[in-house]
Amino acid sequence: MGNSERIWDHVDARREAYEDLSDRVWGMPEIAYTEFRSSAEHKAMLEAEGFCVTEEVAGIPTAVMGEAGEGGPIIAFLGEYDALPGLSQEAGIAVPKPLPGNGYGHGCGHNMLGSAALLAATALKNFLAETGQPGRVRYYGCPAEEGGAAKAFMVRAGAFDGVDAAITWHPASLTRVDEALSLANTRLDFTFTGRASHAAAAPHLGRSALDAVELMNVGVNYMREHMPSSARIHYAMIDAGGVAPNVVQGRAVVRYAVRALDVHGMRALNERVIKIAKGAAMMTETEVSVRTLSAVSNLLGNTPMEAAMHANMERLGPVPFDNTDRAYAAEIQATLSEEDIISDYRRVGMQPAEFHPLCDFIVPLDQVGEPMIGSTDVGDVSWAVPTVQARVATHAIGTPGHSWQITAQGKAGPAHKGMVWAAKTMAGTAVDLLADPDLLARAKADHQGRITKKPYICPIPADVDPPIQPRPADL
Helix, strand or coil: CHHHHHHHHHHHHHHHHHHHHHHHHHCCCCCCCCCHHHHHHHHHHHHHHCCEEEECHHHCCCCEEEEEEECCCEEEEEEECCCECCCCCCCCCCCCCCCCCCCCECCCCHHHHHHHHHHHHHHHHHHHHHHCCCEEEEEEEECCCCCCCHHHHHHHCCCCCCCCEEEEEEEECCEEECCCCCCEEEEEEEEEECECEECCCCHHHCECHHHHHHHHHHHHHHHHHHCCCCCEEEEEEEECCCCCCCEECCEEEEEEEEEECCHHHHHHHHHHHHHHHHHHHHHHCCEEEEEEEEEECCCCCCHHHHHHHHHHHHHHCCCCCCHHHHHHHHHHHCCCCHHHHHHHHHCCCCCCCCCCCCCCCECCCCCCCCCCCCCCCHHHHHHHCCEEEEEEECCCCCCCCCCHHHHHCCCCHHHHHHHHHHHHHHHHHHHHHHHCHHHHHHHHHHHHHHHHHCCCCCCCCCCCCCCCCCCCCCC
């Protein structure tokens, strides 16, 4: 208890600096593998706090790592700072109003995610220096979580070798220990190449790549009846071959996201999708090439670390929102449907008598609801080292993920209070792991038991590199 209170003091001592960091990153939204300014902000904070900094982790220009401390176990904090396209939004209002510029926005709260993780790492570094306790702390600034799978590339490169435990969090509408449910996910581009021709004068000479894409989509849609109900497949047209209907399209590209409960199921489903693509090419006398863009593994839980994190949450009590926070959250809720709000409660198995604008409770550790499962590259870290993740309320209950409403709330009072609370939860969990060798041993044993059943298979082929983007000329 005393250790918890002292580590929380260290979080509070630096909270304003990291609230400012979060707001600065919110104001410079950058999408996957282009987070040069955001990464530089995190690097500057690491240097200012006295961490030893490693740049271009795993050869990725926007990945950074800081380390401090001596001896003992290595505790890692995972941060992110990538934004999303199409979610630009003015802050602090409750109506959609995109900002001028490229249309990017932090519609998933990653401006807070990296800032709170680095705040927790800094607090632990200062705590270890104050107490003289052995232990090393690392902060990993991880780019491209949104579809880029940077952590999977980092795991493949051995960036987490030697780490004893990893801790992270994600902004949310409800506060709880993450239930470690995610889908393994692959993104594949299918490029069909045919033969262009005049669609009226010589249609018989054309071989339509667009026809091949459409037939592939039909084939995959028929396959949905015959795949596990937990799996998901989505697609988007990247290149439809042009806008002229009187030209037989000689080239077309479709991107698929294939998800399954685990990597093994995903790989099997990938092969079925690829067979359908080849069949569509045969039917249209076109050629098809397949390129893997990225892939991530499913999350592995860790029962001892989850219990330790939940105990920290209970000692902290709910995020301390005030009436101003609740009033703004209520304005945001007014833009949502009742279904949006109810679905948030259902995912944790709750049926509220009345709706609250903000989460003023901590979801019990064993509370189970209707799972709504996405994908994350934290999954690959969880296969490499024991990993635990918090979900912490930073926005109004019912706010849809990847929405303008989340971007709007990204610098508000609930965001600041939630991210500081998340830092305290993570830092307190880390102190427990360092202070209690038995807890860390049980966490490692739990992890080993899980990976022994199904050994880790990197979801990304060895010949696939991260889609690194050029550094802007003005940096």
